[in-house]
Amino acid sequence: PLNAEAEQPDIAAMSFEQALRELETIVDKLERGNVELENSIALYERGEALKAHCERRLKAAEAKVDKIRLGQGGE
Numbered sequence: 001p002l003n004a005e006a007e008q009p010d011i012a013a014m015s016f017e018q019a020l021r022e023l024e025t026i027v028d029k030l031e032r033g034n035v036e037l038e039n040s041i042a043l044y045e046r047g048e049a050l051k052a053h054c055e056r057r058l059k060a061a062e063a064k065v066d067k068i069r070l071g072q073g074g075e
Contacts, residue, residue: 016061019054
């Protein structure tokens with residue numbers, strides 16, 4: 001079962017790429033539909049957390065790019 005959280009990497013410490021790869025793996029498993037219900041729920045919850053983490057990372061990267069652009073062009 002997928003209840004051993006100690007075996008899973010801490011999402012907050014993951015890079016965007018690591019989180020995205022794991023999220024893609026989870027989506028693939030869920031789409032195939034051969035996962036037990038309890039595990040499906042755990043996978044879905046982890047997938048939601050990974051998605052939120054990726055969104056935060058993207059927003060942070062966008063903010064950095066905007067800051068660089070504003071610093072150079074003053075606009």
